Amino acid sequence: MKEPNCHQELREAIKQSKDEKERIKRIKALFVQECNLKEDDARRDKYLEKFTIVQSEQIHDIWHDHLQLGKPKDKRLKVPPMLLLEPHYLQLDVAEDQNCIFVDSKNKEIVGLVARNWMAEGKKENLDCVNEIIIKESQVRKSVRLEDTGKLCQMGYSAGSRSKVSFDWVRKITSKKNRLEDFEHLGSYIFVLLWNMSKGRLPKPIIEDITGFSNSTLIPRMNYAAKNRATSQILGNYTVRVGADDIEFDCVPMAPPSGFIAYNYSLSLTGTHNEKCPHKYALFWTTARTYGSEEGGHFFIANYGIRIKQSANSVVVWKPTDFHGTTLSIKGPTDESDSHQIGMSIVTPVRLVKLWEKYQQEQITAENVEAILVESDDSEEE
Secondary structure (H helix, E strand, O other), rough: OOHHHHHHHHHHHHHHHHHHHHHHHHHHHHHHHOOOOOOHHHHHHHHOOOOEEEEEHHHHHHHHHHHHOOOOOOOOOOOOOEEEOOHHHHOOOOOOOOOOEOOOOOOEEEEEEEEEOOOOHHHHHHHHHHHHHHHHHHEEOOOOOOOEEEEEEEEEEEOOOOEEEEEEEEOOOOOOOOHHHHHHHHHHHHHHHHHHHHHHHHHHHHHHHHHHHHHHHHOOEOOOOOOOOOOOOEEEEEEEEEEEEEHHHHEEOOEOOEEEEEEEOOOOOOOEEOOOOOOEEEEEEEEEEOOOOOOEEEEEHHHOOOOEEOOOOEEEEEEEOOEEEEEOOOOOOOOOOOOOEEEEEEOOOHHHHHHHHHOOOOOOOOOHHHHHEEEEHHHOOO
16 A cells, blocks of 8 residues: 655655754764863863874865764764864975985984885886786775775785684685685785885884894784795795796795785874884885875874875885874865875784784684784774
Protein backbone atom coordinates (compact mmCIF):
# COMPACT_ATOMS: atom_id res chain seq x y z
CA MET A 1 0.00 0.00 0.00
CA LYS A 2 1.41 3.37 -1.01
CA GLU A 3 2.21 5.69 1.84
CA PRO A 4 0.30 9.02 1.91
CA ASN A 5 2.39 11.97 0.75
CA CYS A 6 1.73 13.85 3.98
CA HIS A 7 3.68 11.24 5.98
CA GLN A 8 6.63 11.47 3.61
CA GLU A 9 6.60 15.26 3.76
CA LEU A 10 6.47 15.14 7.56
CA ARG A 11 9.47 12.83 7.68
CA GLU A 12 11.43 15.11 5.36
CA ALA A 13 10.52 18.14 7.47
CA ILE A 14 11.67 16.37 10.64
CA LYS A 15 14.94 15.37 8.96
CA GLN A 16 15.54 18.92 7.73
CA SER A 17 14.88 20.27 11.19
CA LYS A 18 17.29 17.76 12.74
CA ASP A 19 20.00 18.53 10.16
CA GLU A 20 19.61 22.25 10.79
CA LYS A 21 19.95 21.75 14.55
CA GLU A 22 23.11 19.70 13.99
CA ARG A 23 24.50 22.41 11.73
CA ILE A 24 23.84 25.13 14.29
CA LYS A 25 25.33 22.91 17.01
CA ARG A 26 28.57 22.51 15.03
CA ILE A 27 28.75 26.25 14.34
CA LYS A 28 28.24 26.99 18.02
CA ALA A 29 30.89 24.46 19.07
CA LEU A 30 33.32 25.99 16.59
CA PHE A 31 32.63 29.50 17.92
CA VAL A 32 33.20 28.33 21.50
CA GLN A 33 36.49 26.71 20.47
CA GLU A 34 37.79 29.63 18.41
CA CYS A 35 36.90 32.21 21.06
CA ASN A 36 38.07 30.07 24.01
CA LEU A 37 34.70 30.41 25.74
CA LYS A 38 35.02 27.12 27.61
CA GLU A 39 37.40 26.87 30.55
CA ASP A 40 39.54 23.78 30.11
CA ASP A 41 42.97 23.50 31.73
CA ALA A 42 44.09 20.62 29.53
CA ARG A 43 43.02 22.42 26.37
CA ARG A 44 44.74 25.59 27.55
CA ASP A 45 48.00 23.73 28.02
CA LYS A 46 47.75 21.97 24.66
CA TYR A 47 46.38 24.92 22.67
CA LEU A 48 49.56 25.67 20.75
CA GLU A 49 50.81 22.09 20.62
CA LYS A 50 48.37 20.85 18.01
CA PHE A 51 46.92 22.99 15.28
CA THR A 52 46.46 23.14 11.53
CA ILE A 53 48.54 25.81 9.79
CA VAL A 54 47.30 27.79 6.79
CA GLN A 55 49.46 30.37 5.04
CA SER A 56 46.79 32.47 3.33
CA GLU A 57 43.18 33.56 3.70
CA GLN A 58 42.41 31.86 0.39
CA ILE A 59 43.57 28.46 1.64
CA HIS A 60 41.77 29.05 4.96
CA ASP A 61 38.47 29.64 3.11
CA ILE A 62 38.95 26.51 0.96
CA TRP A 63 39.32 24.25 4.02
CA HIS A 64 37.31 25.97 6.75
CA ASP A 65 33.87 24.44 6.24
CA HIS A 66 35.25 20.95 5.56
CA LEU A 67 37.36 20.89 8.74
CA GLN A 68 35.39 22.97 11.20
CA LEU A 69 31.80 22.16 10.20
CA GLY A 70 32.11 18.74 8.57
CA LYS A 71 31.71 15.41 10.31
CA PRO A 72 35.06 13.63 10.89
CA LYS A 73 35.21 9.96 9.95
CA ASP A 74 36.81 9.17 13.30
CA LYS A 75 34.60 10.70 16.00
CA ARG A 76 37.33 10.23 18.62
CA LEU A 77 39.44 12.92 16.96
CA LYS A 78 39.16 16.53 18.02
CA VAL A 79 39.41 19.04 15.19
CA PRO A 80 42.51 21.21 15.77
CA PRO A 81 42.14 24.99 15.41
CA MET A 82 43.20 26.59 12.12
CA LEU A 83 45.96 29.16 12.61
CA LEU A 84 47.00 31.63 9.95
CA LEU A 85 50.77 31.70 9.51
CA GLU A 86 52.54 34.88 10.57
CA PRO A 87 55.87 34.66 8.71
CA HIS A 88 57.67 37.19 10.90
CA TYR A 89 57.55 34.67 13.77
CA LEU A 90 59.55 32.10 11.79
CA GLN A 91 63.12 31.53 12.93
CA LEU A 92 64.08 30.15 9.53
CA ASP A 93 62.24 30.06 6.20
CA VAL A 94 63.98 27.68 3.80
CA ALA A 95 63.42 28.50 0.12
CA GLU A 96 62.61 25.85 -2.48
CA ASP A 97 66.16 25.77 -3.82
CA GLN A 98 68.06 25.91 -0.52
CA ASN A 99 69.94 23.05 1.14
CA CYS A 100 70.19 23.29 4.93
CA ILE A 101 71.27 21.31 7.98
CA PHE A 102 69.61 22.43 11.22
CA VAL A 103 71.72 22.11 14.38
CA ASP A 104 70.61 22.77 17.97
CA SER A 105 72.78 25.62 19.24
CA LYS A 106 72.94 24.17 22.76
CA ASN A 107 73.83 20.52 22.26
CA LYS A 108 75.09 20.78 18.63
CA GLU A 109 72.81 17.90 17.63
CA ILE A 110 71.31 17.74 14.16
CA VAL A 111 67.56 18.37 14.43
CA GLY A 112 66.79 18.14 10.72
CA LEU A 113 67.88 18.95 7.19
CA VAL A 114 66.66 19.48 3.64
CA ALA A 115 68.50 18.28 0.51
CA ARG A 116 67.35 19.43 -2.94
CA ASN A 117 67.90 17.72 -6.31
CA TRP A 118 67.99 14.37 -4.55
CA MET A 119 67.87 12.34 -7.75
CA ALA A 120 70.51 13.55 -10.20
CA GLU A 121 69.12 15.90 -12.85
CA GLY A 122 70.18 13.57 -15.63
CA LYS A 123 68.11 10.73 -14.15
CA LYS A 124 64.63 12.15 -14.71
CA GLU A 125 63.41 8.83 -16.12
CA ASN A 126 64.27 7.15 -12.80
CA LEU A 127 62.38 9.78 -10.83
CA ASP A 128 59.42 9.38 -13.19
CA CYS A 129 59.54 5.64 -12.54
CA VAL A 130 59.48 6.18 -8.76
CA ASN A 131 56.44 8.45 -9.15
CA GLU A 132 54.66 5.89 -11.33
CA ILE A 133 55.17 3.21 -8.69
CA ILE A 134 53.93 5.48 -5.88
CA ILE A 135 50.82 6.41 -7.87
CA LYS A 136 50.08 2.78 -8.71
CA GLU A 137 50.62 1.65 -5.11
CA SER A 138 48.38 4.42 -3.76
CA GLN A 139 45.60 3.46 -6.16
CA VAL A 140 45.40 -0.12 -4.90
CA ARG A 141 46.07 0.51 -1.20
CA LYS A 142 43.91 1.78 1.63
CA SER A 143 44.96 4.89 3.50
CA VAL A 144 46.00 4.46 7.14
CA ARG A 145 44.54 7.86 8.08
CA LEU A 146 40.99 8.06 6.81
CA GLU A 147 40.40 11.27 8.74
CA ASP A 148 42.88 13.18 6.57
CA THR A 149 42.47 14.01 2.90
CA GLY A 150 44.51 12.31 0.19
CA LYS A 151 46.22 9.00 0.78
CA LEU A 152 48.89 7.87 3.23
CA CYS A 153 49.60 4.16 2.73
CA GLN A 154 51.87 1.98 4.83
CA MET A 155 54.50 -0.12 3.08
CA GLY A 156 56.62 -3.02 4.27
CA TYR A 157 55.77 -4.69 7.56
CA SER A 158 52.84 -3.98 9.86
CA ALA A 159 51.32 -5.30 13.06
CA GLY A 160 48.10 -6.20 11.27
CA SER A 161 44.66 -5.13 12.39
CA ARG A 162 43.19 -5.42 15.87
CA SER A 163 40.92 -8.22 14.70
CA LYS A 164 43.74 -10.13 13.03
CA VAL A 165 47.09 -9.33 14.64
CA SER A 166 50.20 -10.64 12.91
CA PHE A 167 53.71 -9.52 12.12
CA ASP A 168 53.56 -9.65 8.35
CA TRP A 169 53.63 -7.69 5.14
CA VAL A 170 51.07 -4.89 4.83
CA ARG A 171 47.97 -6.19 3.09
CA LYS A 172 45.62 -3.19 3.17
CA ILE A 173 44.57 -3.27 -0.47
CA THR A 174 41.35 -1.87 -1.90
CA SER A 175 40.26 -5.03 -3.71
CA LYS A 176 41.05 -8.73 -3.66
CA LYS A 177 41.46 -8.48 -7.41
CA ASN A 178 44.76 -6.69 -6.77
CA ARG A 179 47.37 -9.34 -6.07
CA LEU A 180 50.34 -8.23 -3.97
CA GLU A 181 52.64 -10.39 -6.07
CA ASP A 182 51.87 -8.31 -9.17
CA PHE A 183 53.39 -5.08 -7.89
CA GLU A 184 54.73 -5.37 -4.34
CA HIS A 185 58.36 -5.98 -5.28
CA LEU A 186 58.40 -2.60 -7.03
CA GLY A 187 57.43 -0.91 -3.76
CA SER A 188 60.38 -2.60 -2.06
CA TYR A 189 62.67 -1.42 -4.86
CA ILE A 190 61.92 2.28 -4.49
CA PHE A 191 62.44 2.11 -0.72
CA VAL A 192 65.78 0.32 -0.99
CA LEU A 193 66.77 2.88 -3.63
CA LEU A 194 65.90 5.75 -1.26
CA TRP A 195 67.70 4.07 1.64
CA ASN A 196 70.93 3.45 -0.27
CA MET A 197 70.90 6.98 -1.68
CA SER A 198 70.47 8.19 1.91
CA LYS A 199 73.42 6.10 3.09
CA GLY A 200 75.53 7.80 0.44
CA ARG A 201 74.39 11.38 1.07
CA LEU A 202 73.04 11.97 4.57
CA PRO A 203 75.23 12.81 7.61
CA LYS A 204 76.57 9.82 9.50
CA PRO A 205 74.64 10.49 12.77
CA ILE A 206 71.34 10.11 10.89
CA ILE A 207 72.32 6.90 9.09
CA GLU A 208 73.94 5.42 12.19
CA ASP A 209 70.77 6.10 14.18
CA ILE A 210 68.42 4.30 11.78
CA THR A 211 70.90 1.51 11.02
CA GLY A 212 71.55 1.03 14.75
CA PHE A 213 67.83 0.64 15.39
CA SER A 214 67.45 -1.97 12.64
CA ASN A 215 70.54 -3.94 13.69
CA SER A 216 69.82 -3.87 17.41
CA THR A 217 66.24 -5.13 17.07
CA LEU A 218 67.04 -7.59 14.22
CA ILE A 219 63.69 -6.59 12.79
CA PRO A 220 63.28 -7.78 9.16
CA ARG A 221 64.18 -5.30 6.45
CA MET A 222 61.72 -4.29 3.74
CA ASN A 223 62.26 -7.02 1.19
CA TYR A 224 59.18 -8.59 -0.33
CA ALA A 225 61.29 -11.06 -2.30
CA ALA A 226 62.77 -12.64 0.85
CA LYS A 227 61.70 -16.25 1.18
CA ASN A 228 61.40 -16.13 4.98
CA ARG A 229 60.06 -12.72 5.96
CA ALA A 230 59.88 -13.63 9.65
CA THR A 231 63.66 -13.49 10.06
CA SER A 232 66.09 -10.62 9.77
CA GLN A 233 67.78 -10.36 6.39
CA ILE A 234 69.88 -7.23 6.12
CA LEU A 235 71.10 -7.72 2.54
CA GLY A 236 69.12 -8.28 -0.61
CA ASN A 237 68.84 -7.45 -4.30
CA TYR A 238 66.98 -4.83 -6.28
CA THR A 239 66.74 -3.68 -9.88
CA VAL A 240 66.77 -0.19 -11.40
CA ARG A 241 65.91 0.66 -15.01
CA VAL A 242 68.72 2.81 -16.49
CA GLY A 243 67.86 3.87 -20.01
CA ALA A 244 66.84 0.70 -21.82
CA ASP A 245 68.62 -1.62 -19.40
CA ASP A 246 67.67 -3.23 -16.08
CA ILE A 247 70.59 -2.91 -13.67
CA GLU A 248 70.60 -5.31 -10.72
CA PHE A 249 72.28 -4.52 -7.41
CA ASP A 250 73.27 -7.60 -5.41
CA CYS A 251 73.83 -8.00 -1.66
CA VAL A 252 73.02 -4.39 -0.73
CA PRO A 253 71.48 -3.15 2.56
CA MET A 254 67.72 -3.31 2.31
CA ALA A 255 65.50 -0.51 3.61
CA PRO A 256 64.25 -0.39 7.23
CA PRO A 257 61.09 -2.44 7.88
CA SER A 258 58.39 0.15 7.40
CA GLY A 259 57.62 3.24 5.39
CA PHE A 260 54.77 5.23 3.87
CA ILE A 261 53.81 6.56 0.47
CA ALA A 262 51.69 9.68 0.10
CA TYR A 263 49.54 11.03 -2.70
CA ASN A 264 48.01 14.48 -2.15
CA TYR A 265 48.07 13.71 1.55
CA SER A 266 47.20 16.56 3.88
CA LEU A 267 47.41 16.54 7.69
CA SER A 268 44.02 18.21 7.79
CA LEU A 269 42.75 16.68 11.04
CA THR A 270 46.00 15.29 12.40
CA GLY A 271 47.47 18.81 12.41
CA THR A 272 50.81 19.73 13.93
CA HIS A 273 51.83 16.86 16.20
CA ASN A 274 54.69 14.84 17.59
CA GLU A 275 55.07 11.11 18.10
CA LYS A 276 57.36 8.52 19.58
CA CYS A 277 59.53 6.57 17.18
CA PRO A 278 62.01 3.72 17.74
CA HIS A 279 64.69 5.69 15.90
CA LYS A 280 65.59 9.34 16.50
CA TYR A 281 65.38 10.49 12.87
CA ALA A 282 62.89 9.95 10.06
CA LEU A 283 62.99 11.14 6.47
CA PHE A 284 60.72 11.77 3.53
CA TRP A 285 61.32 12.30 -0.17
CA THR A 286 58.96 14.62 -2.05
CA THR A 287 59.23 13.02 -5.47
CA ALA A 288 56.76 15.27 -7.34
CA ARG A 289 54.96 18.56 -6.71
CA THR A 290 52.99 20.82 -9.04
CA TYR A 291 51.88 23.43 -6.48
CA GLY A 292 53.38 26.91 -6.52
CA SER A 293 55.18 28.31 -3.49
CA GLU A 294 52.15 30.32 -2.35
CA GLU A 295 49.81 27.34 -2.67
CA GLY A 296 50.78 25.70 0.63
CA GLY A 297 51.71 22.13 1.45
CA HIS A 298 54.99 23.14 3.15
CA PHE A 299 56.66 21.31 6.04
CA PHE A 300 57.19 22.76 9.52
CA ILE A 301 59.41 21.85 12.45
CA ALA A 302 57.43 23.83 14.99
CA ASN A 303 59.81 23.43 17.95
CA TYR A 304 62.40 25.51 16.12
CA GLY A 305 60.12 27.78 14.09
CA ILE A 306 61.36 26.32 10.79
CA ARG A 307 59.35 26.28 7.57
CA ILE A 308 60.75 24.17 4.74
CA LYS A 309 59.18 25.15 1.44
CA GLN A 310 58.47 22.03 -0.52
CA SER A 311 59.78 21.34 -3.99
CA ALA A 312 59.94 18.26 -6.16
CA ASN A 313 62.87 15.87 -5.72
CA SER A 314 63.73 17.04 -2.19
CA VAL A 315 64.50 15.03 0.94
CA VAL A 316 63.70 16.27 4.45
CA VAL A 317 64.95 14.73 7.70
CA TRP A 318 63.30 15.52 11.03
CA LYS A 319 62.93 14.14 14.55
CA PRO A 320 59.42 12.70 15.05
CA THR A 321 59.50 13.69 18.74
CA ASP A 322 59.63 17.36 17.70
CA PHE A 323 56.32 19.00 16.82
CA HIS A 324 55.97 18.96 13.04
CA GLY A 325 53.37 19.06 10.32
CA THR A 326 52.42 20.27 6.86
CA THR A 327 50.42 23.37 5.98
CA LEU A 328 47.17 22.87 4.14
CA SER A 329 47.49 23.30 0.38
CA ILE A 330 45.34 25.11 -2.13
CA LYS A 331 44.12 21.72 -3.35
CA GLY A 332 41.02 21.43 -1.21
CA PRO A 333 39.12 18.29 -0.17
CA THR A 334 36.84 18.42 -3.23
CA ASP A 335 39.46 19.50 -5.78
CA GLU A 336 39.71 16.89 -8.56
CA SER A 337 42.26 18.70 -10.68
CA ASP A 338 45.54 17.12 -11.79
CA SER A 339 47.63 19.16 -9.34
CA HIS A 340 49.47 16.93 -6.92
CA GLN A 341 52.17 16.36 -4.34
CA ILE A 342 53.68 12.87 -4.12
CA GLY A 343 56.27 11.34 -1.84
CA MET A 344 57.51 8.55 0.39
CA SER A 345 58.96 8.32 3.88
CA ILE A 346 61.06 6.02 6.04
CA VAL A 347 59.59 5.87 9.53
CA THR A 348 58.72 2.97 11.85
CA PRO A 349 55.60 2.83 14.06
CA VAL A 350 56.26 2.03 17.73
CA ARG A 351 53.54 -0.61 17.65
CA LEU A 352 55.38 -2.63 15.02
CA VAL A 353 58.57 -2.82 17.10
CA LYS A 354 56.76 -3.81 20.28
CA LEU A 355 54.96 -6.59 18.43
CA TRP A 356 58.23 -7.80 16.89
CA GLU A 357 59.89 -7.93 20.30
CA LYS A 358 57.06 -10.07 21.66
CA TYR A 359 57.13 -12.20 18.53
CA GLN A 360 60.84 -12.87 19.03
CA GLN A 361 60.26 -13.81 22.65
CA GLU A 362 57.36 -16.09 21.62
CA GLN A 363 55.13 -14.29 24.08
CA ILE A 364 52.32 -13.37 21.72
CA THR A 365 49.02 -14.92 22.66
CA ALA A 366 45.43 -14.00 21.96
CA GLU A 367 45.16 -12.75 25.55
CA ASN A 368 48.12 -10.35 25.60
CA VAL A 369 48.21 -9.03 22.03
CA GLU A 370 45.39 -6.54 22.65
CA ALA A 371 47.28 -5.15 25.62
CA ILE A 372 50.41 -4.80 23.46
CA LEU A 373 48.57 -2.80 20.83
CA VAL A 374 46.76 -0.57 23.33
CA GLU A 375 50.05 0.17 25.09
CA SER A 376 51.68 1.01 21.77
CA ASP A 377 48.79 3.23 20.66
CA ASP A 378 49.05 5.20 23.89
CA SER A 379 52.77 5.78 23.35
CA GLU A 380 52.58 6.80 19.68
CA GLU A 381 51.89 10.44 20.52
CA GLU A 382 53.21 12.31 23.51
